[in-house]
Amino acid sequence: MSQNGEPAFAGADWGTSRFRLWLMDRAGQVLAERRSDDGLDASRATGFSQVLEGHLAAVGAPADLPVVVCGMAGSRQGWVEAAYVDIPADPATILAASARIIDTKRDIRIVPGLAQQGAHPNVMRGEETQLLGLVHGKPGFSGLVAMPGTHSKWVHLENGEVSGFSTYLTGELYALLCSHSILRHSIGNAAEGVDADHPGFGAGLALALAPGFSLLGTLFEIRAGMLLNGLAEDEAAARLSGMVIGTEAADACAKAGADIKTVHLVASGRMERLYRKALSAAGFDCETVDADDAVRKGLHAAAAGLWF
Amino acid sequence: MSQNGEPAFAGADWGTSRFRLWLMDRAGQVLAERRSDDGLDASRATGFSQVLEGHLAAVGAPADLPVVVCGMAGSRQGWVEAAYVDIPADPATILAASARIIDTKRDIRIVPGLAQQGAHPNVMRGEETQLLGLVHGKPGFSGLVAMPGTHSKWVHLENGEVSGFSTYLTGELYALLCSHSILRHSIGNAAEGVDADHPGFGAGLALALAPGFSLLGTLFEIRAGMLLNGLAEDEAAARLSGMVIGTEAADACAKAGADIKTVHLVASGRMERLYRKALSAAGFDCETVDADDAVRKGLHAAAAGLWF
Numbered sequence: 075m076s077q078n079g080e081p082a083f084a085g086a087d088w089g090t091s092r093f094r095l096w097l098m099d100r101a102g103q104v105l106a107e108r109r110s111d112d113g114l115d116a117s118r119a120t121g122f123s124q125v126l127e128g129h130l131a132a133v134g135a136p137a138d139l140p141v142v143v144c145g146m147a148g149s150r151q152g153w154v155e156a157a158y159v160d161i162p163a164d165p166a167t168i169l170a171a172s173a174r175i176i177d178t179k180r181d182i183r184i185v186p187g188l189a190q191q192g193a194h195p196n197v198m199r200g201e202e203t204q205l206l207g208l209v210h211g212k213p214g215f216s217g218l219v220a221m222p223g224t225h226s227k228w229v230h231l232e233n234g235e236v237s238g239f240s241t242y243l244t245g246e247l248y249a250l251l252c253s254h255s256i257l258r259h260s261i262g263n264a265a266e267g268v269d270a271d272h273p274g275f276g277a278g279l280a281l282a283l284a285p286g287f288s289l290l291g292t293l294f295e296i297r298a299g300m301l302l303n304g305l306a307e308d309e310a311a312a313r314l315s316g317m318v319i320g321t322e323a324a325d326a327c328a329k330a331g332a333d334i335k336t337v338h339l340v341a342s343g344r345m346e347r348l349y350r351k352a353l354s355a356a357g358f359d360c361e362t363v364d365a366d367d368a369v370r371k372g373l374h375a376a377a378a379g380l381w382f
Numbered sequence: 383m384s385q386n387g388e389p390a391f392a393g394a395d396w397g398t399s400r401f402r403l404w405l406m407d408r409a410g411q412v413l414a415e416r417r418s419d420d421g422l423d424a425s426r427a428t429g430f431s432q433v434l435e436g437h438l439a440a441v442g443a444p445a446d447l448p449v450v451v452c453g454m455a456g457s458r459q460g461w462v463e464a465a466y467v468d469i470p471a472d473p474a475t476i477l478a479a480s481a482r483i484i485d486t487k488r489d490i491r492i493v494p495g496l497a498q499q500g501a502h503p504n505v506m507r508g509e510e511t512q513l514l515g516l517v518h519g520k521p522g523f524s525g526l527v528a529m530p531g532t533h534s535k536w537v538h539l540e541n542g543e544v545s546g547f548s549t550y551l552t553g554e555l556y557a558l559l560c561s562h563s564i565l566r567h568s569i570g571n572a573a574e575g576v577d578a579d580h581p582g583f584g585a586g587l588a589l590a591l592a593p594g595f596s597l598l599g600t601l602f603e604i605r606a607g608m609l610l611n612g613l614a615e616d617e618a619a620a621r622l623s624g625m626v627i628g629t630e631a632a633d634a635c636a637k638a639g640a641d642i643k644t645v646h647l648v649a650s651g652r653m654e655r656l657y658r659k660a661l662s663a664a665g666f667d668c669e670t671v672d673a674d675d676a677v678r679k680g681l682h683a684a685a686a687g688l689w690f
Contacts, residue, residue: 150627158609158610164433189606189609189610190606191610194600194603195603195609195611196602196603196606196608197605197606197609197610198604225564225602239580241599241602241603241606242596242598243563243564243598243601243602244598246563246564247563249560250559250562250563251558254558254562255551255554255555255558256533256551273573286636286637288550288629288633289597289598290550290551290552290555290597290626290629290630290633291548291549291550291630291633291634292502293551294504294533294548294549294550294551295502295503295504296548297505298497298498298501298503298504298505301466301497301503301505302466302497302499302503302505304411305505318598321596321598322598322599325598325599326595326599328594329594381607
C-alpha cells in the first residue's frame with residue numbers, strides 16, 4: 075500500500091475539448107499535473123487508451139496505477155459509456171455504477187453522470203464528481219450548489235444525496251448572442267473578459283433582478299442602445315452578461331425556497347466573481363468552492379471510495 | 383391625374399434579404415407584383431437604382447412613376463439613410479421625414495423607421511409602414527399591435543400615434559437555438575415547419591404560460607428529454623417553438639395592462655396560426671391583419687400622404 079507522498083492513483087477530467095490529469099497520493103495531494111487539448115474528438119482519432127497512457131507516462135505513473143476518469147469520456151460518444159445514474163443517489167451508488175475499461179491492464183473506471191427522470195428531465199456529466207468532492211467528509215450534507223458554466227447546474231443536496239437539479243443555458247446563450255445574433259454588431263470582440271466590477275455588468279444585473287424583467291423582451295435594447303446612444307462594445311457585452319447571469323440568479327433565487335440563504339458556488343476566477351456578485355444581488359450568501367479544487371477532491375473521493 | 387386601374391405609384395418593401403414591389407393605382411389596388419432575393423447586400427453590389435429600375439421596367443412602370451420604399455433600404459447600410467423619427471409620431475410626421483433619392487429623375491422616397499428614446503431604447507424599420515396601413519382611414523385608432531417575426535414588435539398606438547413599443551428576439555433566438563446550440567442535436571431538420579396544432583407546440587406553450595416559468599432554465603430539458611426519453615425531433619422543435627413564443631406572449635400579456643383585451647396581430651400563414659394560438663392561451667382576443675396586406679396598405683397610405 076502506497077504511503078502519503080507516493081502515487082496512489084491518477085484522476086482525469088476528460089471533456090469534450092480538454093483533458094486534465096493529476097497524479098495524487100492517498101491523501102489527495104497532487105504530485106504531478108497534465109493539461110492538454112486532447113478532448114473527445116482528438117482522442118477518438120488517436121485512441122483513448124493511447125492518449126491516456128501518454129499522459130500517464132509523462133508524469134511517471136507506475137504501470138499498475140489505477141485511474142479514475144470523469145467527464146464526457148463516459149458519454150455515449152466517449153471512450154466507454156458510463157450510463158446515467160438516476161437521482162436521488164448517494165456517492166456509493168454513483169461509484170458502484172462506474173464503467174470499467176477492460177482493454178487495458180490497469181484498473182480504469184469512469185464515473186457516471188446523473189439523470190433526473192420525470193416531468194423535468196435533466197442530466198449532468200462531470201459535475202457529479204465535483205459534488206462527490208463537495209460532500210466528501212461531510213456526512214449528511216444538505217444545501218444548494220451553483221455550478222456556473224456553459225450549462226450552469228443548480229443542485230439540491232439532501233443528506234449527502236443529490237435530490238434534484240436544473241440546468242440554465244446561460245453560458246451557451248451568452249456566447250451565441252455575442253457571436254451569431256444581431257447583437258454581435260454591438261459587441262464586437264468584447265464578449266470575453268467582462269469583469270464583475272464593470273458598471274455595465276451591474277446595470278444588466280439590476281435590470282434582470284427587477285420584478286417583471288423579460289430577457290427575451292430586453293435583449294434588443296442593446297442593439298438599439300448602440301444605434302441611438304452609441305453604446306460602447308465593452309458596455310454592451312457587460313450589460314448582456316449581467317442580464318443573462320442576473321436572469322439565472324433571479325430565477326434560481328425565486329425557486330430556492332425561503333429557508334435557503336446560502337449558495338455553495340463552485341467556480342473560479344472571473345466566473346466566480348461574476349456569479350458571486352449576481353448571487354449576492356439576488357439575496358444569497360455565497361460560499362465559494364474553487365472549481366478545479368472540487369474536481370480534484372471529487373476524483374480523490376471517487377478513488378478513496380473505489381480502492382482505499 | 384391617373385384613374386383607378388392605372389398605375390399611380392409603385393411601393394417597395396426592401397429588406398436585408400428580400401425585395402418586393404407592387405404597382406398600384408390611386409385606390410391601392412395591386413396591378414402587378416415582383417418578388418426577388420435582391421436584398422441589401424446583393425443590391426449594393428449591383429447598384430440600388432439599377433435594381434429598382436429593373437423591377438419597374440418588368441412591370442411596365444412609366445418613367446415618371448413615383449416610388450415609395452420601406453424597410454432596411456433606408457438604414458445606414460442601405461441606399462439612402464432615412465433617419466429614425468422619435469415617437470410619439472403620427473403618420474404625417476413620419477412621412478414628412480421620408481428620405482428623397484436625388485440621383486434619379488423619378489420621385490423616390492424612403493419611409494423612415496421609428497425610435498424610442500429613454501431608458502428602454504428601441505428602433506423599428508419596416509414595421510412603421512405596416513402601422514401606417516393599419517391606422518389609415520381610422521382616425522384616433524388606439525390599441526395594442528403584435529408583429530411577430532425575427533424581432534417581434536409589440537406596439538402601443540394611442541390616438542393614431544405610436545406611443546411606445548418593445549422588441550422580442552423570439553424568431554432569431556429560436557433559429558439560433560435550432561441551428562447553433564446544444565439543442566441542434568435534438569432538433570435536426572425539424573426546426574422549420576412547426577404548426578400550431580402540433581401537440582408539442584401546445585405543451586411548450588403550457589410550460590411557458592405557467593407561473594414562474596424560466597426559458598433559460600428549461601431549454602436544456604429538451605436535450606435531456608432526448609437523451610432520457612427519446613424525444614423525437616419534431617416534438618423537440620414544436621416544444622421549443624411553444625416555449626419561446628409562449629414566453630413572448632406571457633410577458634406581453636403581463637405588461638399590456640388590464641384594460642387591453644384585444645391584440646391586433648399582423649402576421650400571415652403558419653406564423654399567424656402559431657401566434658394566434660399563443661395569444662389566445664395568454665388570454666388575449668386576436669384580430670388578425672394579414673402581414674403582406676398591411677405592407678401594401680401602408681405603402682398606399684404613404685403614397686396617398688405624399689402625393690395624392
